[in-house]
Amino acid sequence: MGVRLIATDVDGTLVRSDHRTISPRNRVAFAAARQAGIDVLAISGRQPYSIGAIVAGSPLEGFVVGSNGAVAVDLANRHVLFEELLDVDAQRTLAHAMLAEFPEARVVSVRSAGNEYVAQHGYVGEQDPGAENALWPVSHRFADLDDVLAEPSLKLVVKHPDPTVAPEQMLEVARGLAVPGTHPTTSGAPFLEVGRAGVSKASALARFAADRGIDPADVVTFGDNLNDVEMLRWAGLGVAMGNAVAGAKEAADEVTLHHEADGVAVVIERLLGL
Structure with missing residues (x-):
């Protein structure tokens, strides 16, 4: 080739x-x-x-x-x-459905070309593996769920505090929900990652x-x-x-x-x- x-x-x-x-x-x-x-x-x-x-x-x-x-x-x-941003209605539908299945999970919205993280109160852990390495400053803040889901996301993160609940388990549920406009996946990080469909x-x-x-x-x-x-x-x-x-x-x-x-x-x- x-x-x-x-x-x-x-x-x-x-x-x-x-x-x-x-x-x-x-x-x-x-x-x-x-x-x-x-x-x-x-x-x-x-x-x-x-x-x-x-x-x-x-x-x-x-x-x-x-x-x-x-x-x-x-x-x-x-x-x-x-x-490429995840539509607000799609992310709300997906997030609420996932939280109904996993009530202890918490959600993070990644915004502004990846430079802003808005995490649901109670979220524990880094949103990004190796996030202490940054080529330029980024913003992290906590908020109520409605605020987290209020704006389109570059990526929506759903993390469960119990390490025995694997991201792949949440992925199976997310795929089963088949929420229009969403594309769930995993990367080896300890959370589900959801982007825009396509x-x-x-x-x-x-x-x-x-x-x-x-x-x-x-x-x-x-x-x-x-x-x-x-x-x-x-x-x-x-x-x-x-x-x-x-x-x-x-x-x-x-x-x-x-x-x-x-x-x-x-x-x-x-x-x-x-």
């Missing part, structure tokens, strides 16, 4: 288990890809401020896609390239690639979780990590090594003949 774009998930894929470190081998591999004229892109369930802190000073610094494909930002000037990492990549005249057949994607499934299927070569969940492996064209074993670099080196 003629590779023109390489897009990688972040947690469980690009970075090590500390959720912040890009290994030297992965850095060298992406630098070689860029030198070969290939576009590279970090795409994550995280928000741009958080992705930016990780890729700063690396070959992946530039445009990033966050919130599972709902927002894209140019890190050089913080310019928002696009946002929005995924694949939809963001399709837009990014089309703007550059890149055919999906010339795109390589790397991922490890359910929020990566669409882009693994969409790309000419979808690669799941050795540590990936079963759904991601089933969606991929091949499975590489564990993210701690530089599985991303291994494939890039092969494709570049290094």
Whole structure:
């Protein structure tokens, strides 16, 4: 295949288990890809401020896609390239239905291109893995549920305080509810993530690639979780990590090594003949 774009998930894929470190081998591999004229892109369930802190000073610094494909930002000037928002009526319907099933759960609305978090009173824990890493300041506040749901969200987070209630369990319920206008998924973080229907990492990549005249057949994607499934299927070569969940492996064209074993670099080196 003629590779023109390489897009990688972040947690469980690009970075090590500390959720912040890009290994030297992965850095060298992406630098070689860029030198070969290939576009590279970090795409994550995280928000741009958080992705930016990780890729700063690396070959992946530039445009990033966050919130599972709902927002894209140019890190050089913080310019928002696009946002895809979850409609208020849809998120209210989904949130109230989920809270009826899981009364102890709490909801967070992610807004303003990922720079504002409005959390329901009683929410415990970080909304974003590694949220202490921020390339620029972000806003966090607590509010009543009506306030949390009053404005469209880039992403709606639903978290249960009991760790025995897995996000995948909530995902099954959310999918069963089939609320129009919503797209629930999980990323390996300890909560359910809900975006706008039709929005995924694949939809963001399709837009990014089309703007550059890149055919999906010339795109390589790397991922490890359910929020990566669409882009693994969409790309000419979808690669799941050795540590990936079963759904991601089933969606991929091949499975590489564990993210701690530089599985991303291994494939890039092969494709570049290094």
